[in-house]
Amino acid sequence: MNTYKTAEVAATIGIHPNTVRLYEELELIPKPERQPNGYRIFTDFHIEQIRLARLAFQIEVLQNGLRKKIVQMIKISATGDFDSALELTHEYLKQVQQERANAEESIEIVKRILSGKTERTARFLKRKEVSDYLNISMDTLRNWEMNGLLTVKRKQNGYRVYTDKDIRQLKIIRSLRCANYSLESILHMLCQLSKNPKVDIKMALNTPKEDAEIIAVCDKLITSLSDAENNARKMICMLQKMKIRFL
Template sequence: MAHLKQEYQLALEAIQLVEQWLSGKESSSNQTYTRSEVTQLLNLSPEILRNWERNGLLTVPRLPNGYRIYTERELNRMKIIRTLRAAHYSMNAILRLINTAEHSKEQSIKEILDTPGEFEDIVTVTDRLIYSLEEAIDKAKEVIQLLETKIMYDFPR
């Protein structure tokens, strides 16, 4: 139950970050990070970051010497991606969100994530984060209640 609630909170945080992104109210800190700092902050491997870049989920600016430089903007995007990936959203769903957000600020985030395109793989149909987590929390509560009832019945005071 604790794990489900933590995942639910991370999902809500990701939605809040996307809403800030869509509204143009992203934080504008001058803080920059190296790849190793980012991987430590977000508890990700460098390979995961490279994978996100290769798949178009993330574009990272580079210094003249070719090194990547991460700002709060990229950090927030990575938090969104990490949370959505942890919640089993497909790369297609996340890319759809990013591409849609670049062109339109009017649509519902949940609708964008949960509505696969006409030619997307069937796997993306299962992209339903909030609904799935709420359903899992309800089921976990039912199990806890059943266990408590069983304990009360088997071991009366």
């Protein structure tokens, strides 16, 4: 098996030597042996392991433990336990596919709500009543209002009053949040809907404002999940080849 110095590994992969050391520190690659002078000695396994890690982290999907699972997979692969790493990657792929299905389903729910296929009554509810009706905490309602997702009218006594239109909008927000769309992404979609009721909901959710101060990973949720799914399949192929080559 070929051996390499830190700088040679970095040049081969196209990263900074400090990144190689960081991967070692984080246990994403095996601990390299050292020469008598202290220089690290890397092998082909280290190079392929770094390539695997970089592919794994190329698309960072943070929700529901996916990030944690992929980090665990890389660390297990670094020990040479490719069977366990493959099992984790298959679990990761299955979960990514489920998250994508959830995201797609939430868009269909929004379409149904917007089509008016919901009950219509002349309701005027207080925040506590809305909280109970929609099973959303009052703190969550406050947070959504503070972030501009909803503007609720007040009575003369200062109490907020939620109308049917507000309830419908809250159902939309609730559904999208359950699918892990970010507040920024939902706000962008709601603004687009207010301008054009026939707007493409998926496109509106997937293209947040360019000038947003913070654009979360999940602002492009379906695209990110699709990319993560493709990368997971590539990781499975890489692990299978590494198993044959290094065991």
